[in-house]
Amino acid sequence: INAEYMGALFFFVAVALASELILLNEDAASGAVCLDGSPSGFYFEPAASASHTADWAIFFQGGGWCYNEHECMSRSATTLGSSKNWTASISMPGGLLSSNCSVTPFCEFNKVHINYCDGDSYSGDREEPLVVDGIPLYFRGRRIVRAVFRRLMRMGLSSAENVLLTGCSAGGLATYLHADAVYDILRPVSSLQRYKVAPISGFFLRHPNALGQPIYPDEIKYIYGLSNASAGVNAKCIAGKAESDRWQCNFAQDAYAAIESPIFVLDSMLDGWQGACILASDSAGCNRLPDLNRCLGNMANCSQSVVESAIIPYQKDFLSTVQAPSTWRKPGNGAFVYSCHDHCAAVHDEHVAGFTINGVTMTEAITKWWQAPMDAPAADNTHVDCIYSDQAPYWCNPTCGRDI
Secondary structure, eight states: OOOHHHHHHHHHHHHHHHHHEEEGGGGGGOBBBOSSSSSSSSEEOOSGGGGGTTEEEEEEEOOOOOOOOHHHHHTTSSSTSSSSTSOOOOOOGGGGGGGGGTTTTTTSSSEEEEOOOOTTTTTOOSSOEEEEETTTOOOOOHHHHHOOOHHHHHHHGGSSSEEEEEEEEEHHHHHHHHOOOOHHHHHTTTOOEEEEEEEESSOOOOOOTTSSHHHHHHHHHHHHHHHHHTSSSSSHHHHHHHHGGGGGGSSSSHHHOOSSSOOOEEETTTOOIIIIIITOOTBBBOOHHHHHHHHHHHHHGGOHIIIIIIEEEEEEEEOOOOOSSSSGGGGEEEEEEEOSSOSSSGGHHHHHHHHHEEEEHHHHHHHHHHHHHHOOOGGGGGEOOOOOSSSSSSOGGGGSSSSS
């Protein structure tokens, strides 16, 4: 069968199937299972044209975390902890993985949606199940990632030329945590020309709430220990920390400082989830501080004192944290850090094509970085938005499309 025929066949299969659920049944014995012990898996959508059969966009699904034993037990009965109710097919995310080639350079790539079902950004590796009220829970995110890539290698990734690793929210954090481990898996691929990483809304700050309480850091510290995540986060980060501080490697800011893979930060300096669940959280959950809640729902409801004491300082803390490590300035890297109060904007076509910083859209920024050589100066591909004003109406980027 000639290559032209195979290419045409590949195209028609892609159109016909859209995406296919692939369960890793044979890997269950090695422990690559969801919280409830059911097989892990992923959705696969073949390349939409013969010219991209060697190109891959691999996406980590997001969906928050469970922070303690009983939360994880409850999660194990949902599609974020079990594969039992996964559908046979899904529509791939938009934005970076859109099929619209006017908004993303990855529109015709092979697309992989890695399903999230371990509770800690695919990083846990607890050997024995944790039994909660008689129910065994399996924290096996690290094994899931490795099992997925073993299967993908058999499906053609072993002949890849271009690979993008991405993910949104908790999947964006997973992209930071696993960037270099995936690169290590791909290093033996002799055909590989380009491997780059673009986490979406995954740079969750290790930051207290507006009252100075370390609610979110303590939650992540607990699930890090509960899931035994030390082998499932960036190894260089772990090696550089005292044992008592290694839990910090479950945060993007610590992983980012250690990452060696070419990386492009896609995030908001006032992310929607972080505003609700870090800045405005308390021990009972998200959106618990009324003055902040009114602001984060609509900046027109904000008082100047809240903007000055909480909103602007969080934006400044985000920028100073992401810009501090040498990773920010490393050749081959880049960023698009916007001020819009949104979450996972880069999985929506209208935001990727519409959000701009100094006249540059997210689409234009990510395309330029993707196509740039590995040694391109980071400054050439780094875009940082305005910080809110301390005077009403506070917001500063009209392309956000809302009063945010």
